[in-house]
Amino acid sequence: MTTYEYxxxxxxxxxxxxxxxxAGLQILLIQRGIAxxxxxxxxxxxxxxxxxxxxxxxxxxxxxxxxxxxxxxxQFGIFDAIDRDPRERVISIxxxxxxxxxDHRIKAATDAAKxxxxxxxxxxxxxxxxxxxxxxxxxxxxxKVRSEPxxxxxxxxxxxxxxxxxxxxxxxDRPLDKRNFRKKVLALDLLEELEExxxxxxxxxxxxxxxxxxxxxxxxxxxxxxxx
Amino acid sequence: MTTYEYxxxxxxxxxxxxxxxxAGLQILLIQRGIAxxxxxxxxxxxxxxxxxxxxxxxxxxxxxxxxxxxxxxxQFGIFDAIDRDPRERVISIxxxxxxxxxDHRIKAATDAAKxxxxxxxxxxxxxxxxxxxxxxxxxxxxxKVRSEPxxxxxxxxxxxxxxxxxxxxxxxDRPLDKRNFRKKVLALDLLEELEExxxxxxxxxxxxxxxxxxxxxxxxxxxxxxxx
DNA sequence: CCAAAAGTGTTTCACTTACACCCATGA
DNA sequence: TCATGGGTGTAAGTGAAACACTTTTGG
Numbered sequence: 001m002t003t004y005e006y007x008x009x010x011x012x013x014x015x016x017x018x019x020x021x022x023a024g025l026q027i028l029l030i031q032r033g034i035a036x037x038x039x040x041x042x043x044x045x046x047x048x049x050x051x052x053x054x055x056x057x058x059x060x061x062x063x064x065x066x067x068x069x070x071x072x073x074x075q076f077g078i079f080d081a082i083d084r085d086p087r088e089r090v091i092s093i094x095x096x097x098x099x100x101x102x103d104h105r106i107k108a109a110t111d112a113a114k115x116x117x118x119x120x121x122x123x124x125x126x127x128x129x130x131x132x133x134x135x136x137x138x139x140x141x142x143x144k145v146r147s148e149p150x151x152x153x154x155x156x157x158x159x160x161x162x163x164x165x166x167x168x169x170x171x172x173d174r175p176l177d178k179r180n181f182r183k184k185v186l187a188l189d190l191l192e193e194l195e196e197x198x199x200x201x202x203x204x205x206x207x208x209x210x211x212x213x214x215x216x217x218x219x220x221x222x223x224x225x226x227x228x
Numbered sequence: 229m230t231t232y233e234y235x236x237x238x239x240x241x242x243x244x245x246x247x248x249x250x251a252g253l254q255i256l257l258i259q260r261g262i263a264x265x266x267x268x269x270x271x272x273x274x275x276x277x278x279x280x281x282x283x284x285x286x287x288x289x290x291x292x293x294x295x296x297x298x299x300x301x302x303q304f305g306i307f308d309a310i311d312r313d314p315r316e317r318v319i320s321i322x323x324x325x326x327x328x329x330x331d332h333r334i335k336a337a338t339d340a341a342k343x344x345x346x347x348x349x350x351x352x353x354x355x356x357x358x359x360x361x362x363x364x365x366x367x368x369x370x371x372k373v374r375s376e377p378x379x380x381x382x383x384x385x386x387x388x389x390x391x392x393x394x395x396x397x398x399x400x401d402r403p404l405d406k407r408n409f410r411k412k413v414l415a416l417d418l419l420e421e422l423e424e425x426x427x428x429x430x431x432x433x434x435x436x437x438x439x440x441x442x443x444x445x446x447x448x449x450x451x452x453x454x455x456x
Numbered sequence: 457c458c459a460a461a462a463g464t465g466t467t468t469c470a471c472t473t474a475c476a477c478c479c480a481t482g483a
Numbered sequence: 484t485c486a487t488g489g490g491t492g493t494a495a496g497t498g499a500a501a502c503a504c505t506t507t508t509g510g
Binding site: 389407411426430434435 | 492
């Protein structure tokens with residue numbers, strides 16, 4: 001059991017990094033410099049080293065390839081088709097990541113590896129089976145957002161309810177009723193209403209809110225329903 | 229990219245096989261014949277070969293170690309702590325499996341490897357991190373059973389509603405109201421009511437039902453709520 | 457005063473929950 | 484006739500969905 005009868009598959013991680021801006025849900029891609037799929041856009045990712053966990057590998061690859069550092073990660077699937085990589089047998093563990101776009105918009109563009117954001121509905125042709133991975137990630141995000149308040153990971157610390165609503169609309173890909181949305185999200189009692197309001201806008205200033213992680217942790221034991 | 233800078237982790241699969249009988253939810257374990265953890269009970273599983281998918285590896289290991297053949301499998305997690313295997317770095321992909329206990333009750337006991345069923349609440353001390361894997365599998369099963377009718381995988385083709393209710397009670401680990409359960413499960417319109425009834429029982433004979441996979445497939449696009 | 461987004465309640469309908477008794481069968 | 488599980492309906496409460504106008508601000 002310390003020697004092996006069989007050759008091993010290689011293990012990689014791939015990560016679908018989501019951000020949201022005015023244009024909706026965005027995904028971070030890198031352009032490959034080497035074959036196969038040279039010149040194609042692809043998900044950031046790479047091989048898992050023997051002395052790191054899967055999450056550590058994912059964070060390391062994101063740092064190296066896209067300079068993304070603060071990111072909420074969730075593993076969501078395994079991609080293991082025998083021929084998904086033409087070079088050799090590679091099994092990939094897929095995660096999605098959520099970042100506050102403003103933090104990362106510029107960094108990604110200035111990193112050595114060519115990285116860029118694309119609209120989630122408007123991805124270029126991707127290397128390997130990355131299109132399938134990205135599509136699975138969106139489905140997973142849609143389903144996860146109903147049972148956990150992960151959406152807040154995508155917003156700045158202070159935000160207005162309209163921003164939050166736009167975020168959920170982008171993720172769920174359907175319009176939500178304003179009054180019902182506010183009623184429900186406030187009823188969860190996870191938001192702290194701040195004194196501050198928006199400034200310098202040509203219309204009524206919006207009240208700002210902050211996600212109250214303390215209240216969330218208190219609620220989280222027992223699970224709850226976040227569906228909208 | 230065809231040679232590697234870094235040594236590779238080994239990739240394994242582990243499977244939490246669930247069955248249900250009168251005593252409730254059961255889990256299938258094998259007793260280890262070799263070190264480490266010699267003599268301990270463990271989840272069936274083993275190394276993934278280079279020419280098989282993760283699901284194929286899981287099915288192969290189940291066949292080899294427990295003679296379990298017909299099983300509904302779902303991957304649910306990755307166990308990747310650096311030191312989870314004392315021999316070397318091993319990353320494991322965990323699945324749970326659902327079997328009709330009657331099919332497998334005897335086979336498991338007669339296979340070469342020593343295998344046996346244990347009450348899910350009454351597991352022995354397990355090898356490696358298998359206790360954590362089994363516990364995660366139960367949680368996952370509880371949550372999955374709310375969104376998909378996987379419970380039927382655990383029952384014989386023809387069953388009575390009381391059996392189905394006992395099954396859900398075993399999985400969810402709480403009592404359910406008989407009238408509400410029947411109302412809801414019939415309202416889903418996934419069951420075909422058979423002409424046949426139970427026989428040779430010392431009380432009123434129960435009507436038998438069959439899961440209608442056709443109707444399920446029709447409903448499945450759009451997703452639905454199976455919570456009880 | 458106009459444009460643009462913020463903010464606010466009520467009604468309807470569907471679903472969930474709680475709850476107790478009679479029925480059929482074999483021993 | 485008794486013991487055992489099978490089978491049935493209703494009322495009250497909760498949550499989801501639909502829906503339109505007034506407020507505030509800067510230009």
